[in-house]
Amino acid sequence: MxxxxxxxxxxxxxxxxxxxxxxxxxxxxxxxxxxxxxxxxxxxxxxxxxxxxxxxxxxxxxxxxxxxxxxxxxxxxxxxxxxxxxxxxxxxxxxxxxxxxxxxxxxxxxxxxxxxxxxxxxxxxxxxxxxxxxxxxxxxxxxxxxxxxxxxxxxxxxxxxxxxxxxxxxxxxxxxxxxxxxxxxxxxxxxxxxxxxxxxxxxxxxxxxxxxxxxxxxxxxxxxxxxxxxxxxxxxxxxxxxxxxxxxxxxxxxxxxNYPHTAKNDNTQFTLMHAKLSVNNLTAKNATAQFRKKTLGSNATLADRYGLALALMKGGDYDAARNETALLIEKAPDQVLFKILQAQIESAQGNKKKSLELFRNIYESDKSSLSAITYYAEELAQQSDYSEARKVLRKAVRKFPKSIQFYEMLSQAESKTGSQMESHRALAEAYALIGNYKSAVQQLNIARSLAKKDDFYVQASITAKIKELKAREELEKQK
Ligand SMILES: [Zn+2]
Known part of the structure; x- marks a missing residue:
């Protein structure tokens, strides 16, 4: 199709x-x-x-x-x-x-x-x-x-x-x-x-x-x-x-x-996301030109400056991007989007120690944020620290039980750290989330064959999960 x-x-x-x-x-x-x-x-x-x-x-x-x-x-x-x-x-x-x-x-x-x-x-x-x-x-x-x-x-x-x-x-x-x-x-x-x-x-x-x-x-x-x-x-x-x-x-x-006029909603996040989408849409050159123009005036907003920093990074001008981002952080020290950009610039330049530290700080300050988890886990995987990535992702799937992406990332981290059995279990969850029960059951069967025969708890919980998925599949067949 x-x-x-x-x-x-x-x-x-x-x-x-x-x-x-x-x-x-x-x-x-x-x-x-x-x-x-x-x-x-x-x-x-x-x-x-x-x-x-x-x-x-x-x-x-x-x-x-x-x-x-x-x-x-x-x-x-x-x-x-x-x-x-x-x-x-x-x-x-x-x-x-x-x-x-x-x-x-x-x-x-x-x-x-x-x-x-x-x-x-x-x-x-x-x-x-x-x-x-x-x-x-x-x-x-x-x-x-x-x-x-x-x-x-x-x-x-x-x-x-x-x-x-x-x-x-x-x-x-x-x-x-x-x-x-x-x-x-x-x-x-x-x-x-x-x-x-x-x-x-x-x-x-x-x-x-x-x-x-x-x-x-x-x-x-x-x-x-x-x-x-x-x-x-x-x-x-x-x-x-x-x-x-x-x-x-x-x-x-x-x-x-019919409704009382409500207080104006804080539009900060919207304007920042809007700037990000605009940059995504343009070539680095055009985005830089456009946002540079916007930041020249005296009424340049944080979003305009954020757009410029993103555009500079997109164009590979990391030093200028770093300077712009530093200014943004100075103006709005709590804005996590700026801290993420700061970390991304270091990562793009290959400053591994620095980028990992920055992404870790972002994660530590909000462990329930989808973006904080994703960026940190991705950086860990990129730097081959799969054992830490696994730790982060095991927590993440409990927090976001419907996230297909986190289960897929976890599956990779489990595999890279040698837990093939857990890797297949995670993949099964990802399949189940998209309603592909057949593949989910296949993954669980592999997982069960890899589980230690005397680990009754794991054996039983995989068997129970297979039973549950088969029942769901049956139910849906009968519709
Ligand atoms: Zn409609």
Whole structure:
């Protein structure tokens, strides 16, 4: 399956608007009474399966952003929003797609994708939050199952084929695409208008509950409308699935007026992430020129200076980058993004002792930070200190039990330190997290064969895990 195909699938899934982790059904939030109807068409298990299948393919075929600071930023923002609805932390998976079109989409199982273009177009964090709140609402309100219940005849064959296509990959997917004709997409779009309204309404509640300015939704709609006029042929993808009308903007404004004007949200992290994405998007030369220009004026912000430092490092001008970063740290000694950059510059220049020390300090000051763990563990691995990396990662997987990446890194560290058995167990966890139970069980079988015969505790716990995964696999087969 190629990348265009995956993109196409994404756009269809975005159209299908989306869906539900099982946990989301219990919430103090005012969910409408959905009755059993919504589950007849798509059980929570099927939704989870579809989401996992989609995410598994997305990790391979989509250009996902791996930068730990950007990932952590999106995670924190997403968690802040879902927790404001009384939903458990990490019950959704947010991921950033390297794509400069303005779009966000929610897929079954609570997977929410955000294009880098959306972050680059938004003027502040609250505007990003307004889109995420909208997407989260599609999930909590179970829009897909409800849509299917109401439109069974038209949609079901398409969706079933699509589901199979995504889960199986390969040719089935192409069949799915052939079947999902443009005409049926159009019908689906019309059908979802009322859900769009509901998602907007709840999206604003999410903004208010999590302390963001409720006017941001209307602001962002307007911004997209303007962007649309600017780039006629390259309209924000979000507009395709979320047509913005004057009515819609007026409604968003009217709803916002019902909430007291909230204190302005701290936008520091957003502006820094925005600068980082801008640098990622440009050549080192252009980025340096652009940010140097910005820092010349008297109103240069920390983000402008951070952008310049990143650009200089990108261009290999380490001494200048080091100087800029030192200035940043002087101005904002607590900003961890600056300390990370400082360590990265030393690492890029091969100053091993110094970079390791800096990354260790960052980790020691916040052992629960995803980016601090990732950078430190990566640096350790790069410097072949696998035994320390293993220690860090064993703790990390307890802290982030859903992190596929940490299990993969742990698997490598275990292997490098000679614990083949533990290496296979870690890999099994990574496979299980993406719903590939067959490979997970294979890994566990290898692990069990490597475990000491008289280590009853390990033998028993591997056996129990195999049993659990097989049961899950069986359950999903019966859907
Ligand atoms: Zn929507």
């Amino acid at each position: 190629n990348r265009e195909l995956i993109k196409y699938l994404c756009s269809i899934l975005a159209l299908l608007l989306v869906v539900i982790p099982a946990q989301s059904q219990t919430s103090d939030f005012n969910l409408p009474d959905l009755g059993d109807e919504s589950h007849q068409v798509m059980s929570p298990l099927e939704q989870k399966q579809l989401g996992e299948g989609f995410y598994r393919q997305a990790r391979v075929y989509m250009d996902l952003v791996n930068d730990p600071t950007l990932k952590e930023y999106l995670d924190n923002l997403g968690n802040r929003l879902i927790e404001s609805l009384g939903l458990p932390k990490d019950s959704f998976t947010f991921f950033l797609v390297n794509d400069n079109t303005v779009n966000a989409f929610a897929v079954p199982g609570g997977y929410i994708g955000v294009h880098t273009g959306l972050l680059l177009t938004a003027a502040n964090e609250a505007e990003v939050a307004s889109v995420l709140g909208h997407e989260i609402a599609h999930v909590t309100q179970q829009h897909i199952p409800r849509m299917l219940s109401a439109q069974k005849q038209n949609m079901l064959p398409n969706l079933a084929t699509l589901l199979a296509g995504i889960l199986l990959g390969g040719q089935a997917t192409e069949a799915a695409i052939a079947i999902t004709s443009a005409r049926s997409i159009e019908n689906q779009l019309t059908f979802t208008r009322s859900f769009e309204r509901e998602a907007d309404r709840i999206g604003i509640t999410v903004l208010a509950n999590s302390g963001y300015d409720t006017n941001s939704m209307a602001d962002f709609f307007l911004r997209m409308q303007q962007a649309n006029t600017l780039y006629e042929t390259n309209a924000p993808q979000f507009l395709l699935t979320h047509p913005i009308t004057t009515d819609r903007i007026a409604e968003a404004k009217a709803r916002a007026a």
